[in-house]
Amino acid sequence: MTITPYQLRQKIRNGNMTTNTSGLCSGFVQGNLCILPQDYANDFLRFCHLNPKPCPIIGMSESPGDFRLKSLGQDIDLRTDIPQYKLFENGQNVAQVNNIEQFWRDDLVAFVLGCSFSFEEALLADGLDVRNLSERVNVPMYRTNIACQPAGPFAGNMVVSMRPYKPADAIRAVQICSRFPSVHGAPIHFGDPAAIGINDIATPDFGDSVTINAGEVPVFWACGVTPQVAVEQAKPDFCITHAPGCMLVTDLNNSKLSIL
Amino acid sequence: MTITPYQLRQKIRNGNMTTNTSGLCSGFVQGNLCILPQDYANDFLRFCHLNPKPCPIIGMSESPGDFRLKSLGQDIDLRTDIPQYKLFENGQNVAQVNNIEQFWRDDLVAFVLGCSFSFEEALLADGLDVRNLSERVNVPMYRTNIACQPAGPFAGNMVVSMRPYKPADAIRAVQICSRFPSVHGAPIHFGDPAAIGINDIATPDFGDSVTINAGEVPVFWACGVTPQVAVEQAKPDFCITHAPGCMLVTDLNNSKLSIL
Numbered sequence: 001m002t003i004t005p006y007q008l009r010q011k012i013r014n015g016n017m018t019t020n021t022s023g024l025c026s027g028f029v030q031g032n033l034c035i036l037p038q039d040y041a042n043d044f045l046r047f048c049h050l051n052p053k054p055c056p057i058i059g060m061s062e063s064p065g066d067f068r069l070k071s072l073g074q075d076i077d078l079r080t081d082i083p084q085y086k087l088f089e090n091g092q093n094v095a096q097v098n099n100i101e102q103f104w105r106d107d108l109v110a111f112v113l114g115c116s117f118s119f120e121e122a123l124l125a126d127g128l129d130v131r132n133l134s135e136r137v138n139v140p141m142y143r144t145n146i147a148c149q150p151a152g153p154f155a156g157n158m159v160v161s162m163r164p165y166k167p168a169d170a171i172r173a174v175q176i177c178s179r180f181p182s183v184h185g186a187p188i189h190f191g192d193p194a195a196i197g198i199n200d201i202a203t204p205d206f207g208d209s210v211t212i213n214a215g216e217v218p219v220f221w222a223c224g225v226t227p228q229v230a231v232e233q234a235k236p237d238f239c240i241t242h243a244p245g246c247m248l249v250t251d252l253n254n255s256k257l258s259i260l
Numbered sequence: 261m262t263i264t265p266y267q268l269r270q271k272i273r274n275g276n277m278t279t280n281t282s283g284l285c286s287g288f289v290q291g292n293l294c295i296l297p298q299d300y301a302n303d304f305l306r307f308c309h310l311n312p313k314p315c316p317i318i319g320m321s322e323s324p325g326d327f328r329l330k331s332l333g334q335d336i337d338l339r340t341d342i343p344q345y346k347l348f349e350n351g352q353n354v355a356q357v358n359n360i361e362q363f364w365r366d367d368l369v370a371f372v373l374g375c376s377f378s379f380e381e382a383l384l385a386d387g388l389d390v391r392n393l394s395e396r397v398n399v400p401m402y403r404t405n406i407a408c409q410p411a412g413p414f415a416g417n418m419v420v421s422m423r424p425y426k427p428a429d430a431i432r433a434v435q436i437c438s439r440f441p442s443v444h445g446a447p448i449h450f451g452d453p454a455a456i457g458i459n460d461i462a463t464p465d466f467g468d469s470v471t472i473n474a475g476e477v478p479v480f481w482a483c484g485v486t487p488q489v490a491v492e493q494a495k496p497d498f499c500i501t502h503a504p505g506c507m508l509v510t511d512l513n514n515s516k517l518s519i520l
Contacts, residue, residue, distance in 0.1 A: 167450045174434040175446060186435060190427045191451060191477055217451055260520065 005249045006074050009081040018083045018098050020245040022117065029183075029254055030247035031058055031072070031112035032224045033082060034231065035100075035240040038064045041109035043152030047230060048111070050149035054158050054226030056182045058252075059112040067110060073251035078110050084243035091235030100240055108240075114183035115224050115247060116161055118254045122176050128169055131210040138245070139163070140204035141223050145197025146188070148226065153234035159206070159225040160188065160196070164216040173219060179258045189220040196220065206244075265509045266334050269341040278343045278358050280505040282377065289443075289514055290507035291318055291332070291372035292484045293342060294491065295360075295500040298324045301369035303412030307490060308371070310409035314418050314486030316442045318512075319372040327370060333511035338370050344503035351495030360500055368500075373484055374443035375507060376421055378514045382436050388429055391470040398505070399423070400464035401483050405457025406448070408486065413494035419466070419485040420448065420456070424476040433479060439518045449480040456480065 003011070005025045011017045021030055036044055041064070048055035059072045067078040079101045087095040087103065097103075116139065120130045132139040139161045146158040165173055170190055178186045193201045201218055202209050206225055212218060231239055242248065263271070265285045271277045281290055296304055301324070308315035319332045327338040339361045347355040347363060357363075376399065380390045392399040399421045406418040425433055430450055438446045453461045461478055462469050466485055472478060491499055502508065 167452075167455065168448060171434050171446055171448070171450070174431050175438050178435050178438070186431055188428060188431070190431070192427075192475075195427065195475060215452075215455060 005251050008249050009076065012083050013077065013080040015098065021083065021247045021249055022245055025249050026121065027254055029058065029250045029252040029257060030115050030117045031250060032115050033078065033242040033248055034111045034113065034227060035108050036236055037238055038107040038109055040234065040236045043154055044111065047151035047154035048227065050151055053185055053188060053222035054224065056114040056184060057111060058114045058182055061110045064109050065106040067104060069110065069112060072112060079104050082242050082248055083246040086241050086243050088239040090237055091232050096243055103240065112248055113224055113227060116184060116221065118183040118257055119177045119180045121254055122180065123173060126172065126176055128173060131163055135210050137208035137210060139207050140209050141206035141225055142198045143205045148230065154230040156230045156233045159223045159229055160220040161223040162218045162220050164210065164212040165219050166215050167217060170217060170219045179260045181259060182257050184222045187219045187221050191217050193218060265511050268509050269336065272343050273337065273340040275358065281343060281507045281509055282505055285509050287514055289318065289510045289512040289517060290375050290377045291510060292375050293338065293502040293508055294371045294373065294487060295368050296496055297498055298367040298369055300494065300496045303414055304371065307411035307414035308487065310411055313445055313448060313482035314484065316374040316444060317371055318374045318442055321370045324369050325366040327364060329370065329372060332372060339364050342502050342508055343506040346501050346503050348499040350497055351492050356503055363500065372508055373487060375484055376444060376481065378443040378517055379437045379440045381514055382440065383433060386432065386436055388433060391423055395470050397470060398467035400469050401466035401485055402458045403465045408490065414490040416490045416493045419483045419489055420480040421483040422478045422480050424470065424472040425479050426475050427477060430477060430479045439520045441519060442517050444482045447479045447481050451477050453478060
């Protein structure tokens with residue numbers, strides 16, 4: 001029996017689902033969450049605008065204090081509808097919780113950023129393997145030497161995710177992902193990891209390593225961990241994000257993000 | 261002073277221009293020519309249909325004996341409007357001429373196939389280098405081990421052209437060329453030449469070698485020499501093609517070939 005995104009969010013809100021949303025509500029957009037005080041929000045918005053490939057905004061609060069984001073789904077409450085949240089003070093992770101009602105403030109601005117689940121679904125639908133899914137691990141992610149455009153206190157190098165493909169499949173993946181600019185779009189590099197400052201492909205900085213078979217090359221996409229790194233560097237006095245893999249499940253169809 | 265495609269064709273027809281059309285009438289589609297007796301035309305059409313990436317048809321005779329191809333331009337006469345033709349008998353090149361009026365037959369069917377000039381122009385317009393152009397040589401072309409789908413006597417392996425790019429530029433080239441399926445479309449391979457049966461990248465089977473700089477990978481496109489190889493293999497009793505680089509210059513804008 002399938003469950004709608006609305007039903008899943010209600011279940012999360014009622015405390016009946018507190019884990020990873022990967023693979024749930026297939027066909028619907030899931031998003032990364034970043035909540036910042038108003039004093040930081042304008043710079044963060046500018047950072048995302050300057051770095052759209054790692055930081056594609058698919059929704060944000062209409063005004064400070066707004067936790068609804070009506071554009072992303074029916075009756076969304078960002079304080080209760082995500083399975084796990086991480087709380088940061090001055091850049092330090094101070095808690096992980098299932099509900100942020102008691103931490104909500106009238107000056108908080110929420111951002112929802114596109115996530116790779118959407119394009120991975122499109123790759124699978126085309127018959128391409130997504131190695132982190134077929135090996136049932138987290139996607140490998142790496143810090144690069146590619147500097148993001150800074151905005152106020154937000155800065156840092158781009159983080160990338162990696163999926164290995166044979167060249168002909170990598171070319172197809174470029175075509176498929178080019179249709180989805182709001183979920184990281186086309187890859188930013190393939191082949192030699194050292195060319196973008198990755199010294200050891202077998203040791204990702206985040207996530208798990210995956211098998212790269214003979215004849216395959218690593219293909220690298222801009223990754224939504226990039227804004228997290230920028231936030232860690234900015235050290236805002238207060239910040240809330242989703243916990244890795246515990247996303248906001250929206251009512252938007254993945255296909256709605258396709259520009260073609 | 262620029263010259264229109266119509267004016268260039270008239271100049272060629274009048275014998276005042278008998279050389280390479282590369283770089284002339286920038287912005288307009290140039291095409292490969294292949295003329296076959298009706299007995300072979302249906303199989304050749306099927307071969308092109310089965311192998312659209314190397315053999316993209318942009319025009320063909322409305323009926324046997326038709327040398328006009330009105331859809332490609334004003335007052336085109338395929339017997340006179342190409343600078344140099346090659347004549348083949350039983351697969352052997354028997355002559356190279358500037359005019360085929362005396363060889364024309366009522367059973368001949370003409371095919372015009374898209375050529376890489378169109379997508380090279382789109383790559384240049386985007387600021388990408390096209391190495392064969394910047395080094396002022398013919399593009400390097402290679403026989404591969406990728407078998408074409410056979411049709412009647414027409415068969416053989418795909419021939420590819422190669423242009424080197426840094427990975428990020430190769431990704432951009434995939435995006436640009438995907439918009440032009442009727443001029444070979446997206447690349448079919450990048451990286452390891454041996455993976456598609458190319459033993460020595462420095463020694464192309466046709467054309468000239470080009471420099472591959474550090475950090476660049478060879479990127480391979482399906483090539484319009486593929487149908488020529490298939491015709492050589494089919495050994496039709498009679499066949500006429502353009503001479504390399506001496507193309508039909510049409511009235512079609514290159515941008516009209518873009519599907520997006």
